[in-house]
Amino acid sequence: MEFLEYYRIIRDRVWIVVLTASVAVVIVGVMSVLPPSEYTARGRILVHGEASLIMRRTGDRVGPESLRDFWYTLFQVLESDMVLYRSAQQAGITDPRVVENLDPVQGRQESRSSVARITASAPKSDQAEDLTNTAMEVLREQWDAFRLNHIEQIEADLKTVLSQTEENLKPVEQRMEGYRTTERPGVPPDWLNSLEARISSLEGQIQGAEIEVELGQDRIESLRALQRGESALPLGAQEYGGVVAGELRTLHQELDDRRDELAAMLEYRTEEHPAVEALKNHIAELEEDIDAVRSGETPTTGVPSPLEAQVIDAELALQDARHRIQVLQAQALELRAQLPAYRAQAREYAEIANEYAKLTGERDAILAELDELDAERRRLQETDDIEVLDEAMVLPTGRTVGKTILLFFAGIMGGGIIGVLAILVLHYVDVTFKNAYEAARLSRRRVLVAIPRTDIVFEPIEPQSAEPAEDESGPPEEPEEDEG
Numbered sequence: 001m002e003f004l005e006y007y008r009i010i011r012d013r014v015w016i017v018v019l020t021a022s023v024a025v026v027i028v029g030v031m032s033v034l035p036p037s038e039y040t041a042r043g044r045i046l047v048h049g050e051a052s053l054i055m056r057r058t059g060d061r062v063g064p065e066s067l068r069d070f071w072y073t074l075f076q077v078l079e080s081d082m083v084l085y086r087s088a089q090q091a092g093i094t095d096p097r098v099v100e101n102l103d104p105v106q107g108r109q110e111s112r113s114s115v116a117r118i119t120a121s122a123p124k125s126d127q128a129e130d131l132t133n134t135a136m137e138v139l140r141e142q143w144d145a146f147r148l149n150h151i152e153q154i155e156a157d158l159k160t161v162l163s164q165t166e167e168n169l170k171p172v173e174q175r176m177e178g179y180r181t182t183e184r185p186g187v188p189p190d191w192l193n194s195l196e197a198r199i200s201s202l203e204g205q206i207q208g209a210e211i212e213v214e215l216g217q218d219r220i221e222s223l224r225a226l227q228r229g230e231s232a233l234p235l236g237a238q239e240y241g242g243v244v245a246g247e248l249r250t251l252h253q254e255l256d257d258r259r260d261e262l263a264a265m266l267e268y269r270t271e272e273h274p275a276v277e278a279l280k281n282h283i284a285e286l287e288e289d290i291d292a293v294r295s296g297e298t299p300t301t302g303v304p305s306p307l308e309a310q311v312i313d314a315e316l317a318l319q320d321a322r323h324r325i326q327v328l329q330a331q332a333l334e335l336r337a338q339l340p341a342y343r344a345q346a347r348e349y350a351e352i353a354n355e356y357a358k359l360t361g362e363r364d365a366i367l368a369e370l371d372e373l374d375a376e377r378r379r380l381q382e383t384d385d386i387e388v389l390d391e392a393m394v395l396p397t398g399r400t401v402g403k404t405i406l407l408f409f410a411g412i413m414g415g416g417i418i419g420v421l422a423i424l425v426l427h428y429v430d431v432t433f434k435n436a437y438e439a440a441r442l443s444r445r446r447v448l449v450a451i452p453r454t455d456i457v458f459e460p461i462e463p464q465s466a467e468p469a470e471d472e473s474g475p476p477e478e479p480e481e482d483e484g
Contacts, residue, residue, distance in 0.1 A: 009427050010420060017419030028084050028407045040121045041128035043392035047074070047114050051385035054147050055376055057154050062369040064376065071116075075107040077146060078118070078139050086138045087120070091130035098123060105135040115389060125394045132157030132392030140386040148380060151373050152181035158373075162366045169359040176354050184267070188345040195335060202332040209325040223311045238417050252320045254287040256327055 010017070051074075053064035077083065081104075088099050105120045118136050122128040140327060179187050186194070270276070356399050436447045 006424075010423050013423045016423050016426075017416050020419035020422065021412050021415030024411035024418070025262065025408060028404075028411040029223045032404050032407065038121045039125040039128040039397075040119055040395045041125075041392040042117055042119045042395055043134040043136055043388065044110075045116050045118060045139070046387045046388040046389040047116060048385045048387070049114070050383075055373060056152050057157070057369075060365060061371055062158070064156060067435055067477065071109050074116075074139075077142050078107045078135070078472065079104040080142075083135060083138050084140055087131055087135040090134040090138070091122075091127060092435060093122065093127055093131065104130075105132070105139075107139075108231055118392075119395075120392075128394055129392045133388075136388050136392075143386060144380050148377065151377055155370065155373050158366050158370055161369075162363065165359055165362050165366065169356070169363060172352060172356045172359060179349060188342065192342040192346040194337075195338060199332055199335045199339075202328050202335065206325055206328045206332065209321045209328065212321040213325065213348065216321060219314045220318065221310060223314060251286055251290045252316075252323065255283065255290065256324065258283045258286065260327070260331070365411055366390040395430055 022370055052067050052070040054067045055062060056065045058065075085099065087105065088094075088102060093099055093102070103121050105118060108117050108119075109115075110117060118132055118139070120128060120135055122131050184191060209452060258279060262276070262283065264278065265273075265276055348441040440447045
């Protein structure tokens with residue numbers, strides 16, 4: 001089909017092109033005049049690094065840890081229905097139908113920075129701004145509540161463990177307190193050390209007394225050897241030596257008794273106690289009496305010789321040392337008998353002390369963890385880890401004069417193209433003949449007569465030569481095919 005034929009087909013039904021183009025222009029005009037169905041507002045928030053920290057308990061340690069996938073979790077909270085409904089309520093959007101049709105608030109991080117864009121949509125511009133602003137505030141509150149919830153869960157677990165630890169600690173504390181309130185100062189290990197020190201001291205004194213006995217015996221033998229070379233002593237010297245020896249023995253026995261009494265008294269009384277002071281004074285007086293008897297200041301019958309006096313002193317010293325050894329050995333034996341009981345008490349106390357130290361350490365650690373949780377709670381309440389950087393602003397709808405004109409031209413062109421396509425479709429689906437040419441071409445037969453077209457005005461025909469004119473009513477007659 002030639003171009004002129006297409007032109008004729010389109011021209012015959014050009015009203016369809018005009019109609020479709022007009023409809024497209026009307027649609028574009030109506031869309032340009034009608035207000036948008038919803039407005040979108042955008043704000044920005046600044047997220048500090050502390051916002052990604054959340055309290056965790058790992059083993060026996062409680063501390064802040066960086067939350068993995070922080071931005072994903074933050075935006076999940078932002079896009080939740082709770083944030084949307086609370087934001088809508090605070091923004092004054094109370095119509096249930098409007099609230100149900102609201103889209104979730106959206107958040108997006110700006111190129112791996114600490115700034116995020118918050119967008120929300122609403123039927124009105126002021127509602128969109130209020131919804132975005134309240135969504136940023138609600139996000140901050142919900143994120144703090146999310147972290148506080150973690151703190152409360154950890155705190156509840158720690159308090160449960162703390163109550164169990166304190167319950168286990170009570171009987172141990174009572175047993176420890178029983179050791180502390182005893183009349184003896186210190187604790188069983190101190191008692192054991194004191195007892196062992198006393199035994200060691202007694203053993204040292206016994207060894208010293210044994211050495212003193214050996215030396216005394218050697219001295220007596222030496223003095224008696226000297227006596228053999230002298231004449232026999234007078235009768236008065238012998239009587240004097242017997243009197244002095246008896247008196248010194250009595251004084252030494254009393255002195256040892258008073259010393260034992262003083263040692264026993266010092267176990268439960270102080271040095272400044274009046275009874276202790278009186279006993280010390282008595283011991284000092286006994287020592288002075290012994291020295292006076294030995295020096296001869298005490299009046300006695302008879303006068304000893306110098307050598308005999310030395311022998312008497314050596315014998316008295318020897319007897320005193322032997323008696324002291326007996327007393328010290330008896331005391332040491334008595335103290336050694338007490339060692340097993342003291343050692344058992346010390347072992348028992350050590351076990352209880354270890355258990356007490358363990359439980360108190362656990363209690364102190366839990367209390368320290370609770371203090372750390374409380375400090376983090378106060379920090380969350382006093383500081384803002386998420387700040388509003390930019391208040392919400394309504395985004396432009398994208399409708400400008402240039403875009404509107406461009407849309408009008410696009411509507412005209414699109415409507416015209418649709419109209420042309422519709423004309424061609426109508427032409428090809430129409431199976432009727434439109435003129436004699438189509439009838440002859442499609443039927444392959446000669447057209448004898450055709451209804452003249454009334455839409456064409458013919459000019460007068462001038463006379464021409466006698467050649468036969470071509471029939472305008474139809475195509476020239478086609479030659480018949482030769483049957484032979």
